[in-house]
Every structure is written in C-alpha cells, then in structure tokens.
Amino acid sequence: MSILVYxxxxxxIGKNAFEAVTYGKKLGDVTVVTNGAIDEGxxxxxxxxxxxxxxxxxxxxxxxxxxLTNLVANAAASVGAKTIIFxxxxxxxxxxxxLSVKLKAGLVSGAIAAPxxxxxxxxxxxxxxxxxxxxxxxxxxxxxxxxxxxxxxESGSACSVEQFSGNAGDAKVKVTATKxxxxxxPLPEAELVVSAGRGLKGPENWGMVEDLAxxxxxxxxxxxxxxxxxxxxxHEHVGxxxxxxxPNLYIAAGISGAIQHLAGVNGSKVxxxxxxxxxxxxxxxxxxxxxxxxFEVLPRLTEAVKKFKASNN
Amino acid sequence: xxxxxxxxxxxxxxxxxxxxxxxxxxxxNGVQYIVNPYDEWYALVRGLELKETLGGTxxxxxxGRVEDDSVIRKALAIGADEAVRIDADTKDAYYxxxxxxxxxxxxxxxxxxTGKETINYNGSQVAGMIAESLNMPFVSLATKLEVSGTKAxxxxxxxxxxxxxxxxxPLVVSCAKGMAEQRIPNMRGIMAARxxxxxxxxxxxxxEFTSFETYTTPAGKSACKMIDPNNMDELxxxxxxxxxxx
Numbered sequence: 001m002s003i004l005v006y007x008x009x010x011x012x013i014g015k016n017a018f019e020a021v022t023y024g025k026k027l028g029d030v031t032v033v034t035n036g037a038i039d040e041g042x043x044x045x046x047x048x049x050x051x052x053x054x055x056x057x058x059x060x061x062x063x064x065x066x067x068l069t070n071l072v073a074n075a076a077a078s079v080g081a082k083t084i085i086f087x088x089x090x091x092x093x094x095x096x097x098x099l100s101v102k103l104k105a106g107l108v109s110g111a112i113a114a115p116x117x118x119x120x121x122x123x124x125x126x127x128x129x130x131x132x133x134x135x136x137x138x139x140x141x142x143x144x145x146x147x148x149x150x151x152x153x154e155s156g157s158a159c160s161v162e163q164f165s166g167n168a169g170d171a172k173v174k175v176t177a178t179k180x181x182x183x184x185x186p187l188p189e190a191e192l193v194v195s196a197g198r199g200l201k202g203p204e205n206w207g208m209v210e211d212l213a214x215x216x217x218x219x220x221x222x223x224x225x226x227x228x229x230x231x232x233x234x235h236e237h238v239g240x241x242x243x244x245x246x247p248n249l250y251i252a253a254g255i256s257g258a259i260q261h262l263a264g265v266n267g268s269k270v271x272x273x274x275x276x277x278x279x280x281x282x283x284x285x286x287x288x289x290x291x292x293x294x295f296e297v298l299p300r301l302t303e304a305v306k307k308f309k310a311s312n313n
Numbered sequence: 314x315x316x317x318x319x320x321x322x323x324x325x326x327x328x329x330x331x332x333x334x335x336x337x338x339x340x341x342n343g344v345q346y347i348v349n350p351y352d353e354w355y356a357l358v359r360g361l362e363l364k365e366t367l368g369g370t371x372x373x374x375x376x377g378r379v380e381d382d383s384v385i386r387k388a389l390a391i392g393a394d395e396a397v398r399i400d401a402d403t404k405d406a407y408y409x410x411x412x413x414x415x416x417x418x419x420x421x422x423x424x425x426x427t428g429k430e431t432i433n434y435n436g437s438q439v440a441g442m443i444a445e446s447l448n449m450p451f452v453s454l455a456t457k458l459e460v461s462g463t464k465a466x467x468x469x470x471x472x473x474x475x476x477x478x479x480x481x482x483p484l485v486v487s488c489a490k491g492m493a494e495q496r497i498p499n500m501r502g503i504m505a506a507r508x509x510x511x512x513x514x515x516x517x518x519x520x521e522f523t524s525f526e527t528y529t530t531p532a533g534k535s536a537c538k539m540i541d542p543n544n545m546d547e548l549x550x551x552x553x554x555x556x557x558x559x
Contacts, residue, residue, distance in 0.1 A: 090454055094441065097445070099445075100442060101441075102445055107406070110436070127435060130530050134526070137522055176478065180472065240432055244435075284534070296542065301548065304549045
C-alpha cells in the first residue's frame with residue numbers, strides 16, 4: 001500500500017519527521033513529500049527510517065495553507081496514496097483539515113498509536129485525560145500523529161530525492177516575519193522541559209530555571225498565572241489553554257498542579273515536582289517529588305546534572 | 314464588518330472525565346457545560362473588540378440541540394449581537410464544519426473566528442475545514458489579529474516561535490492564547506442576552522467521515538517517589554538509571 005508522509009522541513013529535518021516516517025513504514029510503502037530549500041542529504045536520510053523516496057518542491061518556501069494542501073493532494077494523486085500522514089504540529093493543524101475536505105478523507109488528529117486490528121486509531125482526547133478509538137469511514141485517510149508518541153526506528157538506508165512540482169498556485173497568506181526563540185529548543189518538540197510557576201516569586205528569578213534547562217539541554221516552560229502576569233512569554237505557557245506537551249521528562253518547580261495545568265503535561269513520560277507544599281496536587285501526578293524550596297533545590301539539581309554530564313562524557 | 318464566531322460547548326475544565334454505554338459515550342452525569350474556553354476567551358472576545366473599534370456585527374454560531382441554548386446565552390452575555398443554532402446532534406468535525414460552512418456561504422461574513430481547538434476533542438479541525446469548503450484562506454493558531462480596511466495582519470504560533478502574516482478578507486482564523494483577555498459578563502450583559510435573537514436553522518444533510526467507537530482513561534500513576542531535597546545526585550541517578558530519560 002502506498003503511504004504519503006508530509007514533512008515540514010522549514011527548520012531542518014528532526015525527530016518529528018523520523019517518527020512520522022516510522023509510523024508510515026508500519027502501514028506500507030512510504031513516499032515523503034516536502035517543500036522549501038532543504039539540504040538533500042538530510043532528506044535522503046529519511047530513507048533510514050523507511051522512506052522509499054522523497055518528493056520535494058524546493059521552489060515552494062513559506063507556503064500557505066492552500067498551497068500546501070495542493071502540494072500534498074497532488075503528491076498523493078501522483079503516488080496513488082490513500083493514507084496520508086502528518087506530524088501533528090502547527091503546519092498539520094493548518095493543512096490537514098483543508099486536505100480532509102478537498103480529498104473527502106476522514107482526518108484523525110492527535111493519533112498516538114498505529115491502527116489497531118479493527119482499524120480504529122487511538123487518539124488523545126479531553127486534553128490528555130482520556131483516549132478515544134476513532135474509526136474512519138472514508139477510503140482515503142489522513143492521520144496526524146502526536147509528536148513523541150512512537151519511537152523512530154531505523155529500517156533502511158538513504159533514499160532517492162526527486163524534485164516535484166506541487167502546482168500549488170499563489171500564496172494568499174503572506175509571511176512577513178518569523179521570530180524563533182534564539183538558540184532555544186522549540187517547546188512542542190522538546191524531550192526535556194524545565195517549568196516553573198508562581199512559586200518562583202518573580203521574573204528576575206528565572207535565571208535558575210534557565211541554568212537547569214541549559215545544563216540538561218531542555219526547553220523552558222511556565223504555568224498560566226506566570227504567562228498572564230507577563231513574567232514569561234505566552235508561548236511558554238503549558239496547560240489546558242496553552243501548549244500541550246509530551247516530553248520524556250517534565251520538571252515543575254513552584255507549580256501546584258491545578259487540573260488545567262496537568263491537562264497540558266500529563267502526556268509526559270516522567271514528571272518531577274519540586275514544591276514547598278506537601279499538599280500540592282501535583283505530587284499525585286508526579287513520578288519523583290521533592291518537598292523543598294525551589295530556590296535551594298534548583299541550583300543544587302543544576303550542579304548535580306553538570307556533575308553527571310561531566311562524568312558521562 | 315460582519316464577523317462570525319463559531320462556538321462549541323465543552324465540559325467545565327474541572328469535570329471528571331468518565332464514559333458510559335460500554336465506554337462508547339461520554340458520561341454527562343453531573344457535568345456542567347461551558348463555552349469552550351478557546352472559543353470564548355480568544356475568538357469571541359477578539360471579535361467583539363474588532364467590532365468595537367471598526368464597527369459591524371458579531372454573530373455566534375453553534376451546532377447543537379435546544380439543551381445547548383443555555384451555553385449560547387452565556388456567550389451572548391459576553392456581547393455578541395445575535396446567535397444561530399444549527400439544529401443537529403454534534404457528530405464529527407467534518408459534519409460540524411460543513412453545517413457552519415453551509416450557513417456562512419449565504420451570509421457573506423468578512424471574518425470567521427474559532428478557538429484553536431475544543432478542550433474535549435482537541436482536534437483543531439473545524440476552522441480549516443470551513444476555510445476549504447468556502448475557498449477562503451486560513452490562519453491557524455493565531456495569537457494576534459489586526460484588521461485595516463480589507464487587510465488582516467496576524468501573529469501565529471510557529472515552531473515554538475511566532476510568525477507574522479498578512480491576508481485579505483474574507484478569512485478564517487483559529488485563535489490561541491494571546492489573542493485577547495477573558496471577559497467576565499456583567500449583569501447588564503446577562504439580562505440583554507435573554508432577549509437577543511437566537512435563530513434556529515435546520516441542518517444540512519452531511520455524511521460523517523469519522524466516528525469515535527470507544528474511549529479509555531489512562532491508568533493511574535503509581536505513588537510518587539519522594540527524594541531528599543539535599544540529595545539531588547540521587548534524583549539525577551534515578552532519572553538516568555531507573556526512568557532512563559537523561
């Protein structure tokens with residue numbers, strides 16, 4: 001069966017792409033379609049995760065939702081794919097719903113596992129508080145895979161990369177500026193996250209959060225009140241109304257763990273909670289707890305991480 | 314400017330999530346419904362702000378049954394001019410989106426706003442589907458929206474950062490945090506909401522692309538292991554050897 005995987009390569013080919021290709025490989029013969037000026041070597045490396053070939057429209061940079069919908073639809077037609085896979089990122093949220101209407105294809109968003117024997121696909125619902133098993137009633141299916149749900153698996157070697165004309169038309173949404181947090185790891189993709197809340201008492205104390213994040217190679221995040229009072233930027237807010245993340249490790253300092261915060265982080269594999277209040281509800285959701293003052297514990301933890309990294313290199 | 318704000322009901326954020334009928338249906342027992350926070354706090358409030366500065370109307374639309382009118386009145390209390398309920402049981406995102414698109418098609422809206430997702434299904438699907446059906450451009454996960462004449466300038470979430478984009482109206486936008494501040498309805502708003510027009514329109518015939526067959530809830534966490542705050546070397550060792558995350 002022919003499977004098409006769309007990869008957003010605007011900022012390099014990363015783990016999300018490897019996961020999506022690995023997922024596709026479990027279902028059939030994978031063709032990857034992508035766009036923009038991406039280094040050919042890194043595209044060819046998608047073969048390692050099971051792609052048979054990569055189609056790239058390198059003329060199509062900063063493409064809008066309608067252009068990408070056309071690109072993916074045309075690529076699906078050209079390889080005869082009835083299953084199309086996205087990594088559930090901001091581009092997928094922009095393009096997959098349009099494609100669903102255009103191709104009359106059922107869209108499963110937030111998939112966390114390969115289709116079961118009965119064909120249903122498990123997804124995250126109720127902001128991580130439950131799972132649903134979704135049946136697709138259409139011939140063509142679109143699956144948007146939640147990042148960090150499956151492990152990338154190496155199964156092949158570098159594959160061919162071909163130019164592909166997406167016949168995408170003109171952009172109606174024009175990009176005028178892109179601001180990436182400098183040198184930081186994008187939060188939705190981070191495997192390790194250090195987060196802090198009101199317990200830190202003020203934005204001037206975030207240095208110790210950043211120090212720990214730097215020592216670990218982690219992204220930084222925060223709770224809702226902290227973003228609301230402007231101590232930290234909104235894009236760092238994790239929780240029900242902010243960003244939902246699923247890192248391997250989530251360290252929360254000075255966050256009580258209200259149900260709305262947990263909704264954004266309960267997909268984390270391991271949760272470490274640092275709090276002075278033994279009654280903080282977050283301890284119930286944590287794997288490791290430290291009853292103590294973040295002002296003392298965070299620097300101590302940073303030193304311990306540095307020591308560990310030094311002895312492991 | 315004619316603004317359409319799509320709202321959905323969702324269980325209160327503190328609701329216990331459980332299922333019934335052999336785990337095939339959400340258990341509504343004791344559940345309080347609210348306007349989905351992304352729809353209310355960001356889409357509706359930004360729509361009202363634009364109307365207040367630029368003039369025009371704000372119409373609320375939802376797909377639902379008569380029991381959902383109380384949720385619609387809550388949204389009207391915040392300040393829209395009128396509401397429309399498309400009379401149908403909610404099914405999948407495609408079904409919902411096509412109902413709204415069918416209504417919007419004949420009403421010439423300049424701007425169609427939704428929340429970035431609902432907090433119950435988290436699909437992030439409806440807005441993009443409406444846009445494709447109406448052949449309008451779509452900006453997802455917008456954190457800022459300004460309109461000048463027929464041109465919209467927006468900030469949107471992009472790979473952990475922010476991208477600034479421009480598009481001509483008519484336009485579909487899904488709204489995320491940063492777009493506006495939550496408004497608490499005042500008594501005048503609540504009183505006025507009772508008499509604002511709420512039009513019920515019949516549903517169009519639309520197929521379902523997907524269906525939720527069953528649900529499960531996550532297994533509970535085992536007890537939290539407490540670590541001595543003076544012994545962070547132990548925590549690092551556990552994260553490396555036991556949890557294997559560093």
